[in-house]
Amino acid sequence: MTNSNAEKYFKDGLQRMKDLDFYESINDFTKAIEIEPSYKDAYFNRAVAKSKSGFKTQAILDISKAIEIDPSDFEAYFNRASYLRNKDSVKAKEDLDKAIELNPNFLDAIHNRGIEHYKLGEYLLAIEDLTKAIEINSDYQNSYFVRGQAYISLKKYKKAIQDFNKAIEINPEDLVTFYWRGVAKEALGQEKAAREDFIKSGKEYYVFRKQIS
Numbered sequence: 761m762t763n764s765n766a767e768k769y770f771k772d773g774l775q776r777m778k779d780l781d782f783y784e785s786i787n788d789f790t791k792a793i794e795i796e797p798s799y800k801d802a803y804f805n806r807a808v809a810k811s812k813s814g815f816k817t818q819a820i821l822d823i824s825k826a827i828e829i830d831p832s833d834f835e836a837y838f839n840r841a842s843y844l845r846n847k848d849s850v851k852a853k854e855d856l857d858k859a860i861e862l863n864p865n866f867l868d869a870i871h872n873r874g875i876e877h878y879k880l881g882e883y884l885l886a887i888e889d890l891t892k893a894i895e896i897n898s899d900y901q902n903s904y905f906v907r908g909q910a911y912i913s914l915k916k917y918k919k920a921i922q923d924f925n926k927a928i929e930i931n932p933e934d935l936v937t938f939y940w941r942g943v944a945k946e947a948l949g950q951e952k953a954a955r956e957d958f959i960k961s962g963k964e965y966y967v968f969r970k971q972i973s
Contacts, residue, residue: 766795770802773809782809800829804836811843819843834862838869841876849876867896871903883910901930905937912944920944935961 773788789806792799807822823840826833841855856873859866874889890907893900908923924941927934942957 763796766792766799766802769795770799770805773802773805777805777809777812782813785809786813798829800826800833803829804833804839807839807843811839816843816847832862834859834866834869837862838866838872841869841872845872845876849879852876853880865896867893867900870896871900871906874903875906878906878910878913881913883913886910899930901927901934904930905934905940908937908944909940912940912947915947917944917947921948937961 769788769792773785773792776782776785776788786806786809789802789809792802793806796802803822803826807819807826810816810822811819820840820843823836823843826836827840830836837855837859841852841859844852844855853873853876856869856876859869860873863869870889871893874886874893877883877886877889887907887910890903890910893903894907897903904923904927908920908927911917911920911923921941921944924937924944927937928941931937938957939961942954942961945951945957946954
């Protein structure tokens with residue numbers, strides 16, 4: 761049973777997080793942990809607050825402590841993967857593997873693992889995960905977008921265009937998708953259609969394409 765004083769500081773920390781006062785929320789979670797050193801939820805949320813404050817390394821230490829206290833917390837593995845993704849894709853993927861093992865239909869974890877596979881050049885595995893994410897939620901726009909990029913890497917341009925079409929259907933305001941659809945069309949020799957997409961994508965993308973043509 762959680763100490764009542766520790767719980768009070770914990771609740772104060774949650775409220776400060778809602779108010780976007782991350783520095784003070786860190787102080788509250790720290791006080792809760794000082795009273796109750798095995799307070800997993802305090803470590804978990806202090807990690808979130810530290811991450812929001814830009815202290816990624818400290819956030820990793822806190823979320824790792826939360827995992828040590830409760831190795832069955834799939835959201836903790838997911839969060840640690842999020843903190844690691846720009847530092848170490850291999851370790852981030854390992855944490856996502858564990859999160860998915862604990863919760864096989866964890867949509868965000870499946871999608872993010874697909875992104876890590878893509879970043880590592882594992883395009884077939886990326887497509888497998890992103891396809892599973894789409895099966896869980898057929899309106900998950902970013903899964904279509906990243907899967908389309910994976911298809912481009914495999915030179916499967918028609919499949920890439922199909923995915924970009926769907927991504928644009930879901931979110932026509934995402935201009936970068938027009939750019940990548942233009943890349944796929946250009947690879948198929950559809951120069952006029954590619955140019956139209958580059959223009960739709962915004963001046964900066966079209967200028968970039970002109971510079972590398």
